[in-house]
Amino acid sequence: MRSAFRGEFIGQGEAGDKHMIRIEARPQPSAVMAYATPVLAVVLTMIFGGVLFAALGKAPLQAIATIFWEPIFGEFAFFYRPQLLIKGAPLVLIAIGLALGFRAGIWNIGAEGQYIVGAICGAGAGLAFYPAESVLIFPLMVLAGALGGWAWAMIPAVLKVKFGTNEILVSLMLVYVAEQLLASMSLGLLKNPEGFGFPGSRNLQQYPSAHNAEIIAGTGMHWGVVAALIAVIFAYVLLTRHRLGFAIRVTGEAPRAAKFGGVNPGRLVLFCLGVSGLLAGLAGMFEVAGPSGQISIDFNVGYGFTAIIVAFLGRLNPLGIVAAGLLMALTYIGGDIAQSQLGLPAAAIQVFQGMLLFFLLALDLLTNYRVRFGAAEVA
Amino acid sequence: MDLSAINPILLIAAMIAAATPILLAAIGELVVERAGVLNLGVEGMMITGAVCGFIIAVNTGSPTVGFVAAAIGGAVLSLLFAFLTQVALANQVASGLALTLFGLGLSSLMGQSYVGIKPPRAEATPLGPPADIPVIGPIIFGHDLMVYLGLGIVAGTWAVLKFTRMGLVLRAVGENHDAAHALGYKVKRIRTLAILFGGACAGLGGAYISLIRVPQWTEGMTAGVGWIALALVVFASWKPWRVLLGAYLFGGITQLQLNLQGAGVAIPVEYLAMSPYIVTIIVLVILSADKARAPGSLGRTFHASG
Numbered sequence: 185m186r187s188a189f190r191g192e193f194i195g196q197g198e199a200g201d202k203h204m205i206r207i208e209a210r211p212q213p214s215a216v217m218a219y220a221t222p223v224l225a226v227v228l229t230m231i232f233g234g235v236l237f238a239a240l241g242k243a244p245l246q247a248i249a250t251i252f253w254e255p256i257f258g259e260f261a262f263f264y265r266p267q268l269l270i271k272g273a274p275l276v277l278i279a280i281g282l283a284l285g286f287r288a289g290i291w292n293i294g295a296e297g298q299y300i301v302g303a304i305c306g307a308g309a310g311l312a313f314y315p316a317e318s319v320l321i322f323p324l325m326v327l328a329g330a331l332g333g334w335a336w337a338m339i340p341a342v343l344k345v346k347f348g349t350n351e352i353l354v355s356l357m358l359v360y361v362a363e364q365l366l367a368s369m370s371l372g373l374l375k376n377p378e379g380f381g382f383p384g385s386r387n388l389q390q391y392p393s394a395h396n397a398e399i400i401a402g403t404g405m406h407w408g409v410v411a412a413l414i415a416v417i418f419a420y421v422l423l424t425r426h427r428l429g430f431a432i433r434v435t436g437e438a439p440r441a442a443k444f445g446g447v448n449p450g451r452l453v454l455f456c457l458g459v460s461g462l463l464a465g466l467a468g469m470f471e472v473a474g475p476s477g478q479i480s481i482d483f484n485v486g487y488g489f490t491a492i493i494v495a496f497l498g499r500l501n502p503l504g505i506v507a508a509g510l511l512m513a514l515t516y517i518g519g520d521i522a523q524s525q526l527g528l529p530a531a532a533i534q535v536f537q538g539m540l541l542f543f544l545l546a547l548d549l550l551t552n553y554r555v556r557f558g559a560a561e562v563a
Numbered sequence: 564m565d566l567s568a569i570n571p572i573l574l575i576a577a578m579i580a581a582a583t584p585i586l587l588a589a590i591g592e593l594v595v596e597r598a599g600v601l602n603l604g605v606e607g608m609m610i611t612g613a614v615c616g617f618i619i620a621v622n623t624g625s626p627t628v629g630f631v632a633a634a635i636g637g638a639v640l641s642l643l644f645a646f647l648t649q650v651a652l653a654n655q656v657a658s659g660l661a662l663t664l665f666g667l668g669l670s671s672l673m674g675q676s677y678v679g680i681k682p683p684r685a686e687a688t689p690l691g692p693p694a695d696i697p698v699i700g701p702i703i704f705g706h707d708l709m710v711y712l713g714l715g716i717v718a719g720t721w722a723v724l725k726f727t728r729m730g731l732v733l734r735a736v737g738e739n740h741d742a743a744h745a746l747g748y749k750v751k752r753i754r755t756l757a758i759l760f761g762g763a764c765a766g767l768g769g770a771y772i773s774l775i776r777v778p779q780w781t782e783g784m785t786a787g788v789g790w791i792a793l794a795l796v797v798f799a800s801w802k803p804w805r806v807l808l809g810a811y812l813f814g815g816i817t818q819l820q821l822n823l824q825g826a827g828v829a830i831p832v833e834y835l836a837m838s839p840y841i842v843t844i845i846v847l848v849i850l851s852a853d854k855a856r857a858p859g860s861l862g863r864t865f866h867a868s869g
Contacts, residue, residue: 207652209866291656339844349847352603352656353794357840360787368833492660529675531782534668541661542643545653553652553866 208554217551222497222504225543226511232543233536242526250525251518251533258521266404267517268510270475273408274299274467276509278491280415281460283500284422288435290456294340294355295464296488297362298333302465303472304369305332307385307479310394311374314386321393325469326407333465334458336362341457345450351457363484370480384480388473396474408470412509415463419502432456464488490516493541512537569822577822579710582814584609584768584776584785586713588792589799589806590720591764596796597724598757599737599860603659604644605765606789607666612637612766613773614670617682617780620770626685630709630770637766638759640666645758649751652864663789671782678781682774685709709771714807716764721803733757737858740865750865765789787840794843800856809846816842 230252234244255264278295285292292298306329313321340354369375374385388394399405423429435442435452443449467487472479494512498505519533549555588605595602615636620629640662647658685707724730733753735743740750772788773780791813799805820835828835 207866293660343844343848347848349844350794350797353790353797353847354844356790357787357794357844360840361837364833364837368831371833372831489664493664496657529672531668531672531675535665535672536668538661538665538668541657542647542665545647545658545661546651548653549651 206556207549208556210552210554213551214554218499221547221551222499222508222544225497225540225547228543228547229536229540232539236532236535236539237528240528240532242522242528247522247526247528250522250528251515251536254521255514255517264517264521266398266402268513269404269409270406270513271516272509272513273406273412274471274487275491275494275512276412276505277408277415277467277470278460278464278488279494279498279505279509280412280419280502281463282491283495283498283502283505284419284432285456285460286436286495287423287500288432288452288456289439290453291352292337292340292355292457292460293352293492294337294357294359294362294488295460295491296484296486297355297359298336298461298464299468299471299488300359300362300366300484301336301468302329302333303468303483304366304374304479305329305465306469307388307394307472308369308374310388310391310473311386313393314391317393319393322396322407322473325394325473326466329465329469330462331465333468334462336465337457337461338454341454341461344453344457351453355457359488366479366483367481370483374479376478385478387477389477394473396470398474406470406474408467408474411466411470416502416506423502428455464491490537493537496541496544569826574818574822576706578811578815578818580706580776580814581818581821582810583710583713584771584788585792585795585813586717586807586810587709587768587771588765588789589795589810590713590717590803591761591768592792593796593799593801593803593806594720594724594733594764595757595761596861597737597801597858598733598754599740599858599863599865600648600754600758601655601659601862602641602644602662602758602761603656603793604641604662604666605659605761605792606785606787607663608637608640608762608765609666609769609772609785609789609792610670610783611640611666612769613785614674614677614769614780615766616770617773618673618677620682620774621677621680624683626683626774629682629774630767633766633770634763635766637764637769638762640669641758641762641765644762645755648864649755649758652866655862655864667783674780674782678779680779682778682780684778685775707775709767709775712767713771717803717807724803734858737860740860740863744865744867750867754865765792768792791839791843794847797857798846798850800850801858812846813839813843 230248234248237247238244255261255268258264278299282292282295306325309328310321310325336358337355339358340349340351343349343354344351370383370385376382376384376386396406396408399407399410423433431442431447431452434445435447435449472483476483490512494505494508497511498508515533515537519528519530519536522528523530588609592602592605612633616629616633619632620626623629644658644662647653647661648655724734732743732748735746736748736750736753744750768788769785772785777784795806795809795813798809817839820838823830824832824835
């Protein structure tokens with residue numbers, strides 16, 4: 185997406201501003217800067233985050249250390265380290281799908297909705313068999329979750345292909361629809377009949393055939409983590425080795441060239457939105473069957489939106505997304521610790537994550553443009 | 564179910580009030596988009612305006628000061644977007660999303676000690692006696708000042724875009740930024756001003772929700788109104804008067820479903836609450852054929868290389 189704008193205005197007759205600082209488009213995005221900017225953005229976020237924490241009356245260094253150090257190396261790290269996988273897996277799973285679309289200039293903003301619908305379908309498929317036990321139930325739930333997320337993403341995809349409707353707005357509207365659907369499900373159709381009238385479904389953790397249990401106990405390694413790893417490999421191979429991945433990259437960087445090259449834009453929209461919906465649905469399904477356990481009104485915690493930050497922080501690159509997903513998971517866990525130990529408000533972490541995206545986008549300037557100091561030369 | 568509990572006159576009056584936040588946010592975004600910038604951060608600016616307005620109104624005791632603060636709050640947040648897209652030349656879609664995510668976090672951080680507080684009440688019927696006229700009184704004269712201010716901003720925007728040199732320059736920048744630049748117009752400066760105007764309007768719209776519509780502060784209380792406003796600009800084909808029409812349509816649906824919830828219709832509350840979003844999608848589908856009217860440079864980054 186970034187390179188679509190690059191160099192568009194080269195060759196303009198107008199003389200540049202006679203400012204001391206000039207910005208020149210690079211002929212090629214800088215490879216060094218592409219790797220350096222995410223690191224720089226994290227450092228800047230830590231600094232400004234520290235300022236924010238200080239403004240909230242917390243010791244800034246202590247807060248930063250609590251967020252980034254405590255979960256991995258602190259006294260209770262044995263408890264927090266598995267959380268890294270549990271929170272990182274859905275983020276990576278969703279972000280991988282989003283990145284495919286973002287690369288092609290297809291903006292699925294509604295992953296949160298697809299995540300919810302995937303969870304509802306997955307849990308619904310499992311609960312339909314309650315209390316029967318069979319090894320087939322869990323694979324069926326996986327299938328249902330993936331299909332649910334896929335179908336929810338197909339709504340904006342088909343509307344875009346058929347009618348040219350803006351996929352950003354439609355996919356986002358569907359998040360709010362999905363949230364209402366979630367409320368309706370946890371109060372109605374999927375409500376636990378033995379739940380004493382409380383909203384929320386049966387707990388899938390207590391239903392062995394449907395439980396997405398840890399594969400190796402105490403590691404946080406559940407099937408969602410496996411799925412995330414498979415998705416990363418799939419996306420990596422697709423983007424670097426497959427014709428379709430090439431079509432995605434060309435469409436993002438030069439849409440006209442892609443059209444002349446025989447890329448079918450409609451099919452690409454269906455594929456990118458479909459895959460991202462499918463992965464988001466899977467993430468929701470693994471979450472509801474494992475760490476969360478049940479469908480409830482406040483089941484979703486914004487992974488679908490945070491995954492957008494993860495996708496950008498990972499530079500829309502599958503391997504980068506793994507690192508970014510783990511880092512973001514760290515801020516969630518560290519944020520929880522800082523909340524209980526230092527009384528840091530939960531919203532402060534949200535601001536912190538938003539800040540990270542800001543710095544990342546601002547610093548992208550250094551990748552695509554060269555900043556020159558000194559007066560403009562006469563060409 | 565008791566539909567007779569719904570008073571049609573009060574319903575229409577309430578629809579107009581329900582439309583006001585959408586109207587304010589949408590007219591601001593319309594100006595931004597006519598200048599060729601797509602700011603997806605409307606939701607973030609609205610919620611920031613909502614919390615700024617609420618905090619200041621509670622502390623000063625004056626809703627008016629609250630609204631001014633909301634406009635400033637929205638504009639300050641939009642300045643971040645202006646910096647990202649006009650100075651750092653970042654992608655507008657990503658920057659707008661960042662603004663929304665950041666605004667949602669920032670607002671809940673700012674507002675956490677204000678949950679459950681009642682704001683000072685704005686004067687309900689500033690126009691006085693005419694509001695007592697049967698039927699047309701409540702519908703036309705019975706509103707608070709912000710409703711009329713919203714209408715005034717729409718009319719003003721229409722007039723400025725259509726009849727003034729300033730409006731012409733703004734549209735030129737939006738239609739073709741290279742040509743406007745070649746003519747000597749400061750593309751970035753004009754766009755930055757448009758973005759600030761959009762931020763201020765979104766802020767006002769947000770404060771209307773937190774100070775008058777609800778009136779209290781809860782996290783994420785704008786609940787997608789900013790996104791509906793974005794859809795509305797497309798719906799309106801970038802024309803101010805059609806924004807007004809669209810806002811009343813969406814305000815109407817929002818209000819109607821609330822009234823139906825209150826009247827105890829057999830449809831579950833959740834499905835009624837979905838309706839504004841579903842209607843938005845349907846309208847977007849019907850009107851997406853009309854997209855040729857979008858400003859020519861919408862969403863494209865401008866950089867004059869020397």
